[in-house]
Amino acid sequence: MxxxxxxxxxxxxxxxxxxxxxxxxxxxxxxxxxxxxxxxxxxxxxxxxxxxxxxxxxxxxxxxxxxxxxxxxxxxxxxxxxxxxxxxxxxxxxxxxxxxxxxxxxxxxxxxxxxxxxxxxxxxxxxxxxxxxxxxTIGLTGLTGYFGIYGQVKEGDTVIVSAASGATGLVAVQVAKALGCRVVGITGSDEKCKFVVGLGADACVNYNDPELIEKLKQALGEKGTCDFFYDTVGGELLDKVMTLMTKNGLILVVGAISGFKDVTKMYVKNWPQVIASRLTIKGFIVSDYLHKVEEARVNLTKWIQEGKIRNxxxxxxxxxxxxxxxxxxxxxxxxxxxxxxxxxxxxxxxxxxxx
Ligand SMILES: NC(=O)c1ccc[n+]([C@@H]2O[C@H](COP(=O)([O-])OP(=O)(O)OC[C@H]3O[C@@H](n4cnc5c(N)ncnc54)[C@H](OP(=O)(O)O)[C@@H]3O)[C@@H](O)[C@H]2O)c1
Missing domain, CATH: 3.90.180.10 (Medium-chain alcohol dehydrogenases, catalytic domain)
Structure with missing residues (x-):
């Protein structure tokens, strides 16, 4: 040696x-x-x-x-x-x-x-x-963004991505756009929102904005509701986005970063909304999708080469x-x-x- x-x-x-x-x-x-x-x-x-x-x-x-x-x-x-x-x-x-x-x-x-x-x-x-x-982009975080969207949404869906400027969120935004969805990002600053719009999102809203819900509603376009929420934040933000979900909408729970400093911050309180809007809440772990990594690699590489995904x-x-x-x-x-x-x-x- x-x-x-x-x-x-x-x-x-x-x-x-x-x-x-x-x-x-x-x-x-x-x-x-x-x-x-x-x-x-x-x-x-x-x-x-x-x-x-x-x-x-x-x-x-x-x-x-x-x-x-x-x-x-x-x-x-x-x-x-x-x-x-x-x-x-x-x-x-x-x-x-x-x-x-x-x-x-x-x-x-x-x-x-x-x-x-x-x-x-x-x-x-x-x-x-x-x-x-x-x-x-083709590592654990990129694949999380990819599998969190690919096979979960269909063309024309309205999609919200939280922590959209983060490593998984930025890929989720771009994959959803590549699949023909209307995509709205959420981040913690106007500067980061510019970055998310630069990735191709139709709109991005700062979660510190006091008019967050109203602005998200506008950002969702004519439909005004969200068919699919890719969430890595949880807690209060999830409570708020729940009120904007389309009836029978799907929330993919990918992470709960709001609880990293204090776990109580990730707790969800708006439970009645799940019943009222007949929501499906689905937990997600990327390792469940490892058998499809080759297919993901091919698609992501193609989208990178076509300029649809930034790398x-x-x-x-x-x-x-x-x-x-x-x-x-x-x-x-x-x-x-x-x-x-x-x-x-x-x-x-x-x-x-x-x-
Ligand atoms: N389930 C899985 O298989 C899987 C795999 C990988 C990652 N994850 C999870 O996905 C999440 C994001 O990971 P990542 O690698 O993308 O992280 P990252 O690149 O570090 O980005 C995380 C982003 O979260 C936002 N954030 C932090 N604290 C927040 C809060 N209290 N409220 C709202 N937003 C907050 C920050 O941006 P802002 O400026 O927008 O606040 C930050 O950019 C983590 O929870 C991670 O554990 C899950």
Missing amino acids: TVKESRVFYLNQQTEGLPNVELGEPNSTFRLVTEELQPLKENEVLVKSLYFSNDPLQLGWIRKASYENAGIRRIFPGEPMGGFGLGQVIESTADQYKPGDIVNGALNWADYSIVKAGALTGKIPDSSLPLTTSLS DSSVLNVIDLTEESKFADIPKAWALILDENKKPGKVLTKLADPE
Whole structure:
């Protein structure tokens, strides 16, 4: 093995609210250690980290409280912290990977991870698309936006997308437009609304606007009601949008980001509206659709090439930590997704270029 050691982030303690991403404090969420790399066992791969995907989902993995049977990953104190990432194979005892391959999958927050071959999603196919596509537009978040819309809506539907400037929302907006829907985004600022309209949405409304419901109604056009709500926010916003649903409309519950700081904020109170409007509320987890990833890849690639889906730097926020001394900032780069002032787009952390 040519590489002898790696810097690795471990979970120091689980969080109740937001994580403390400072290092070396009594309540630090993470700790950084340098450790020796062990020789590879059978069917293992040594991967050099290139990019990490920063996802709100990871907060659920390290939280004290979680949902029973939700099937979500958990990370406990003393275990390496990680997430979805893109890396380059340095050494492999697995038949399907060889040094130099670019792979994605579950990687530790480390310079190098030793992973079981099964923890990798696969090699990045040769493509004219930028490498980062496999962590953004055709990564977990892009696929969430895709499967949250494709097969769920029909041409001519009125669709509302919440958190529309975020990584999943921005893809959901564009897929719904590509399928011929009238699309209205919701975000937390007028500036972000401009971004969403720039993606092709017919309209976008700032959820802080005191006339939110009236403006959404207008934005829905002649119909004035919403056939399909792609929701990643929950709580008060969901309560409000429920009043705008078409009779027999469908609400796809993809996330509940309003409860990330305080879980009580994600609770829904407008239950009678579900009865009055005969609504269907459907929970969604992207991993249920993995058998259709190839089809999604083909469609998304075609739409990117046709200019219907943006896949350039305007939908990415790349935090560059390639400088050796910046490695310790990995938790801070991740925590940007929990910041109220998060910029539009998918947040990625860059550690290195492929060799
Ligand atoms: N079910 C699944 O399979 C699946 C898969 C991936 C992600 N998700 C979920 O989808 C959600 C979005 O993920 P993402 O990767 O798109 O995140 P992201 O890129 O970090 O974007 C999240 C957006 O949420 C908005 N937001 C944050 N707090 C809010 C609040 N209190 N009220 C309203 N909007 C708020 C922010 O924009 P504003 O300026 O608009 O507030 C932010 O841009 C998360 O809840 C995540 O867990 C679910």
